[in-house]
Amino acid sequence: MLLPERVRRFIQTRALLQPGQRVVVGVSGGVDSMVLLEVLRRLGYQPVAAHVNYRLRGADSEADEALVRQFCRQHRLPLRVARIDLKTHAHGRSVQAVARSVRYAFFKRIAQKEGIDTVAVAHHRDDQAETLLLNLMRGSGLEGLLAMRPKRKLGPRCAVWLVRPLLELPRAEVEAWAQAEGIPWREDVSNANLQYRRAWIRQELLPLLARRLGPDVAERLAHTAALLQAYYDATFAPDLHRRWQEVADVSTCTLGLDALRAQPVVWQHRLILEALQRWLPGAPRRRKVVVQVMRLMQAQPGKRLELPTGTIWRDRNALHFRLRQTARHPDRGLLEPDRPLVLAGGTLTATLLDTVPERLDEGTPLVAYADAARIRWPLQVRRWEPGDRMQPLGMTGHKKISDLLTDLKVPVSQRDQCYVVCQDDEIIWLVGYRLAEPFRVRSTTRRVVKLHWQPEAPLSKKVCNA
The missing domain is CATH 3.30.465.60 (Uridine Diphospho-n-acetylenolpyruvylglucosamine Reductase; domain 3)
Incomplete structure (x- = not known):
């Protein structure tokens, strides 16, 4: 059976692509990705080639890009190229790991921009055997031994699929077909660099295993990964789902x-x-x-x-x-009357009132009234810090904010989000929870300050009633 037909049947059996579907194809210029691009083109799919030039190998990197550009021009295929100085992205991390992250992020971005829901990459059966051995030596556990799946989501909460149409083909057949069909490609010399673990497995370990255990050792390793995937899907995955529901609250x-x-x-x-x-x-x-x-x-x-x-x-x-999320707003600032202070998590306002309201308890801890005569503007607003103390309303002594939050049963996960309103080094209000005794409204108070916190999301009932 000809190689394109084998790929077509694998795609159909594993439901990787629909006939004539548009698909982003990762193309490095190596033999595997060039074969994948040409096979998908011949099978009637609509590939959009995506190439990343990491600019790591000087003229060789430029030659890889030139080859891909020439091939796509010749066959009138759309091409998207990212040129990245990978060394500036690595920051001491593994170059291969960073390259992989950059590459897949680019593929995902192109797919989303083009309105395409699938990215195809050119991993084959020998890659599968290498991945299983690599994960085995890393101590990756059961799921590492599954190696690479023919189809998976490109990332968590991502609508784009990643497919591997060549996964059942051995490297030798891919190269033989490329030679027979005159498909151009370039060799990446870094693939032979034994300082990389995958290169050592490819160049040293797998040939040794083939000599000792037989030439079909890569096929048997890939078959093992396929069996483990089937066992995982039938037994482990349902059990994991059940146990997750028992212990996790996703809300x-x-x-x-x-x-x-x-x-x-x-x-x-x-x-x-x-x-x-x-x-x-x-x-x-x-x-x-x-x-x-x-x-x-x-x-x-x-x-x-x-x-x-x-x-x-x-x-x-x-x-x-x-x-951890990047805040859209600051977590500190100066508060003045009638000038809302927008902070990370909500908005704080201070309003001067010429008369004392009949009711100081509005039924919500998000509002507090203070004696205006004791306030010096502007007030400082910030997150509370370890060591902060205040004199809570109704108490004669001071108390640590940390102890106060514990007594109020504020969930640990919410405590670091709490703000304090300060006058110099004195805390006036633990926002949403307690006013300080020195700033309370007295019988002699003539003017008051209404402090109002409006959170972006409502506090839980438990917190609001604390």
């Missing part, structure tokens, strides 16, 4: 501690990894991080674990996962 991004502790330890580890993947995308999904989260489960409420993309809090009954 609050929390794992219930009692439910989590009731799971076998191996499942505790896997559910923590699931939470990291879903709620803190980009966070390291490594054994070291899992161990740190397990220790957090045994720590005192209030303890936290800071990760590159967010924070995990240990509350009384749950682990809270919060993704």
